[in-house]
Each structure stands twice: as C-alpha cells, then as structure tokens.
Amino acid sequence: MPQAFYNAGLVMGTISTFVIGAICTYCLHILVQAQYELCKRKHVPVLTYPESMKEALEQGPRFLRKFAGISPAIVDSFMISYQLGICCVYIVFVATNVKQVADFYWVDLDVRVWMLILLGPLILINFVRNLKLLAPFSQLANIITFVGIGITMYYVFTDLPPVSSRDYVGEPRNYVLFVGTTLFALEAVGVIIALENNMQTPASFGGYFGVLNKGMTVIVFLYAFVGFFGYVKYGEKSLGSVTLNIPNDEPLAHSVNIIFAIAIFISYALQCYVPVEIIWNTYMKQKLENSNKKLLIEYLMRTGVVLLTFILALAIPRLGLFISLFGALCLSTLGITFPAIIDICVWWPDGLGKYNYILVKDIMLIIFGSLGFLIGTATSIIEIITSF
Template sequence: MADQFYGKDNYDPYEHRNVVSPISNFGALMNVIKSIVGTGILAAPMAFHNAGWLNALISSAMIGIIVLYSKQILMCGLYEVAKRRRVPIFSYADGLVEAIAEGPPFMHGLQKILRGSVNTLLFIYHFGSCCVYVVFIANCIKDFGDHYWAVWDSRIYMCCEILPLCLIYCVPNLRSLVPYAMAANFSLVIGFGIIFYYMFSNLQPIEELQQFQDFRLYPLFFGATLFALEGAGLIVSIEAKMKTPKSYVGITGVLSRSIFIVILLQLTFGFFGYWRYGDGIKSAILQSLPYDEILANIARVIFAFSMYITHPLQAYVSIEVMWDNWLKDKVAEKRAFALELVFRMCLAVGSVIFAIILPNLTLIISFVGAFCLSFLGLIFPALIDISIRYKTDYGPAKIYLILSVLVIAFGIIGGATGSFVPIEQMIKLYIDGTDLAG
C-alpha cells in the first residue's frame, strides 16, 4: 500500500483545517459505504453474467485491489501536496494541478486542461449516478405497482420523483446527511437479508453456469464493477469534512475498511446472484425476485427508500463542483442561499429528465463507470503519485513508478473498451430496437 507521508516537512495540513460541522470516524465510515454501496452492488449479478462466474471472481478481486491502491495514493498525494504548499487542504482538481507542477517537465503543460477535466468528470460521474438512482427507484416502485394496482410506464414513476427529490436536495451538508446515511445503511441490512434469502434458495447446479462469457460482453462487466467499487469525488469530500482525518488512510484506516466491506459485498452478491438466477438475471437483482410475494416487494420498497434518502449524497459533489467552484462567486451574497436551493432543485429535476431520456440501467452504469472512473479513480491518482515522487524517490527498483504506470495502462485500456461497448449498445437499443446487454 502507498506510503502515507512522502516528505519531511513538519507542517501538518490536518492540524490547520477549520472544518464546519465535522464528521466522526463512524460517520465517515457510514458515508463512504453508502456513497459506494448502491445500484452498482445490485447490478453485480448481471456483471458476473457478462464475464462468467470464475472470470468475474478473479477480475473483481483484482479490480478491487487496484481501486483500493489508487484511492490510497490519491489521498496520500493530496495530503503531501498540501503539506509542501503549506495549506490545509486541496480539492481533487487543485491538488492534481499542484502535484503535476512537482512532476516531470513534459507534464506541466497539462495543468490547465487537467483542472477542467477533473471537475467535468466529477460532475458527469456523480450526476450520472443520480440518474442511475432515479431509474433504479422508478423500477423498484414500478415492479411493486404493476402487481398491486396498475401497469404504468417507468417514466411516469420517474416524473413522480421530482417533488420528493427537490425536497431532500435541500439538506445542506455532509454532516446533516450522516443520519440519512445511517438510516439507509440500516435499511440496506434488512434489504440485503431478504435478497440473500432468495439467492440462497433453489440454487441451480453451478456446472450450468458459464465460467467465462463471450469476451465482447467483458467491457460491460468492467464498467459495472468499477461503478460498484468507486466513488472518487465523495472519497475526497468526506475526508475533507472529518474531525480526525489522520485515521482515514492506511491499511486499517476508515477508507480501507470501507472498501474491504464493499469488495466483499460485490463478490458475494455477484457470485450467488448469478448462481441463483443464471442467464435469466435482470439488470438489477431486485427485478429477478418474484412479483407476487410480500417479502420480495418489501425489499423493493426498502431499496427504493434507501436510494431516495441518500440521493443528495451522490449529488453532493456535483453541487460542490458546479455551485462552489463556478457559480457561487457570481451571485450576490444575500441571494446566495436562495439561489443555491434553486440550483439544487434544478439538478434534481435534471437528473430525472436525463433518466427519462436514457432509462437503460445496465448501459448507464457501464458507461459512467468505465468512462469517468477510469480517469478519476485510476489514471489521475497515478499521475499524482508519479508527480509527487518525481523529485524524491520511486522506491526500490522504481516500484512505485512501475505500479503507477500499470494503473494508468489499466485505466486507459479498461476505460476505452468499457466506454465503447455501452455506446455501441445504446445505438442498437434506440435505432435497431434491440438490447444486447440483456
């Protein structure tokens, strides 16, 4: 795992932070887990279907290790560059730019474009996650409603989400979101318990499952798995709001514990979900549960509720990027609060509109995961590590340089292939009327 400290300066950025409404280690743990555990985990069985169960187990574990490593070097790199500049904290974009200034000269010309790229990708990823939540909530309620009252188009349910989302988007900060995250995590324990009950019943012979699937579907697995294990923007934002940020990184830190839990859930859900439902698995495992059983419908309501009350947690980074960095300084101070609420509501409505335009859950997850997170979760953290270590040391046999180059190569190859296939299938879905993602 990455070193926590690179330099020898006695200045400690943690000691100079003035955090309003700081969150505890437990609150940070809850927020990290809830910011990652969501629709991506529930889509894990479909991801395993797209790779084959043996291939998916091996690949998921490898991707999980790489993701955890990249998160550690990201947080350590942002800390180190803040230490060298003697400032309390840097945002992801500012930290990347400052780190590049410490790196090889040929990278210095990338500073301006990288700042804009980070903020743009953070907005796209978290806004895309909000759209995924809208689709997921609508599908859960539709499955419930189709059985108990009438068959409606899922887009009608999406429109019904507008007012509730506008209301919950008024929650002002991460500390205020902690009780929501705790309630969501508690409800998820019940929901996961119900899903496990169905998953572990009537398991089909494992010999009937594909160990390795058609390789053309593997990019969909890659994008979906990265989506399920990432949360780059919130990972940085949560650390910035902690009361004791020193406990965030490291093998036993809050971040590592959170990621280990998420990886375990991803492997368990993906493997047993695919084992139970095989090639009949749907985009999200909830859609594979029976529609005429009360317990299954309770699970749908629980997950819809959980995704709803943590919807603003996913939107937090989009709000931070757009409002705090680009819009806040352009409005009068006395009108800032009211206009921020209007902006939040516009973001909520926008996520519903985009979800209505593109309601295919599998393709949204795969594209957003592969395109945005290959940069935010893999390539950019590796660039920070290369730059920060450039004037100091890359370790024995330049091991840290080799690891960072491998992470970048993994991100580029996975991001390119993982983005192309969902786009190709979106075109086929809307032009030819077929959906190859299943």
C-alpha cells in the same frame, strides 16, 4: 453484480471483482497520500481533488506542466459527469422498484411516470446543504440495505441451481461490460474524498486498518457474494439489479423493492452533494458573494441539477448499460488514471523509489485505466444504441 458476473463468468468474475476492488482501493490510497504530501508542501489543511491535480502537475515532469492550468476543469468535468450519472441510475432504480410494487397493488404506470412523481421529493432532499446532516440518513440507508440484501439472498438461495450450470468464463467481448459495471459498483472517488475532507479525524481514514480499507473490504466481499450467487440463481436472466429478478407477486419480495427504493432515494442526496458542491463553490459562489439573492440562486442551481439528472434518466432508462457506461467513462479515469498521474508528479523526480518502481507501477495503472476508458465506453455506447 449478477448481471456483471453473467458478462464475465463465475470464476473470472470472482477473481476480477477482488482484483478491481484491490486496484480501486490502492488508487484511493495513493490519491489520499499524495494529497497529504501536497498539503504539507503548501501548508494548507485541505486540497480538493482538482486542486491536487493542478498542484501535482505543476511539480511533475516538464511535458505535463503545461496541462496544470486546465486540469481542475478536466477533473471537475469527469467528477460532475460521474456523480450525475450515479444520480440518473438512482432515479431509474427507485422508479423501477416502486413500479414493480405499484403494478401489483395499485395501477400499472410507465416507469417514466414514476420518475416524474419522484421528481419533487428528489428536489426537496437535494436542498439539504450540509453533508453532516446527511450522515444519519446515510446510516439509515446502510441498515435497511443490509436487511434488503438478507431478504434478497433468501430468494437467491431458494432452489439454487448447481454452480456447474453456469459459465465459469464469459464471452471476451462482454468482459469490458463487467469491468465498467464493477468499477461503477466499487468506486466512489468523489464521495470518498468529500467524506475524508469532512472527517473529524482524517488520520483514521488511511492505514492498513483504517476507514477506507475496512469499508472497501466489506463492500468487495459483499458484491462478490451477491454477484456470484445471483448469477448462479438467475443466469442469463440476471437484470440490472438483482432486486428486479426476485418474484414480483409476494409481499416479502415487495418489501425488498420498497427497502432498496428508500435506501437509494436517501443516497441520492449524498451522491448529488459532490456535483452541487463543485458547481457552487468553484464556479458560482464567488461571483455572487455580494448578491442578496445568493441563497435563492443556490437553491435554483440545486433544482437544476436534479432536473438534469431526471431528463437524462428519462432519455436512457436502461439500468445495466447506464451503469456500465458511467463506470467505464468516468471511474477508469477518476479512480485509476488520474491518481496514478498525481502519484508520479508528486514524487517526481527523486522520490520514485528503488529502480523507479513507483513510476513503473503508476504507468501500468495509467495503461489499465486508459484501456478501460476507451474500450469500456465504446462498448457500452454500442450496446445502448443496439438496445434501442
């Protein structure tokens, strides 16, 4: 987030973080509400995101109905790409933080070597097949993350430069990188929908004081806080993670590297759960129903997913640009454009509200998401090519 604020400026970054956070939260709400409505119409307890897209398009405007058949595969492709992108970033993040500590206390190894060392443990943690079994580990990751943020903020606020020393508004051409990074940081549509589908009381997910609003409020304020003061502290030297900016020669700073490396390592399995579930349940499980090697093949598939993220992480170890690319490429569509399309289709044609305000609002979201996809992806790819 400090690097994102460097691209946007202090004032523009702060305002935009809250705006993007509100848009992301709102789009998740309309997606969940649309899923509830479709479930009632179909008399089924749960619909996945791809199933919801297909059912919605079948009931929407006539010119969209022809895309209903291929829509699940399109949503799955974006979902898998995004979640695998997160996993790639996580591998780079963990390896980079471990390297900083190892360079000081042990031996200076290339970050790619640390990625290779991490490969075995990542495969093993991805063998956990039940989302509920990952919940305690995720809670542990949350706790130690807050400890790590507290220590990081200690370094940020030590000898903090004046706010006036930083740009209030960044260069316009860099703003799309801010949008991509912030979308990546704030949006987690795949995991959120998976969590909502696995809750004991799904009704507590939505609402003004539901799980989603509470969680997103904390996250948006936290990210704006870290981004603002992290940029004030480090300015143009802000790296892809603020943990990489803190001193690399102090034990307390090294503890932050280890804390976040552990937290993100644990979170890898949660993020990997979504693509694994899609690939296995949608495209493989039914074909292997009568096979006595079904469990072996599932574990091989899980191993293959980890190997794929490992290879991609080796190919582009540019943490900040990687984050911005996947944020723009996938989340502008999954988190904004697709929920708006589903919302239009579910309430088409008689439930769009007075003066068709739902239609107008959703079209604006589709335009915003599409621009974020096109401009953000192009800019991020250009920046990645230039960095090499």
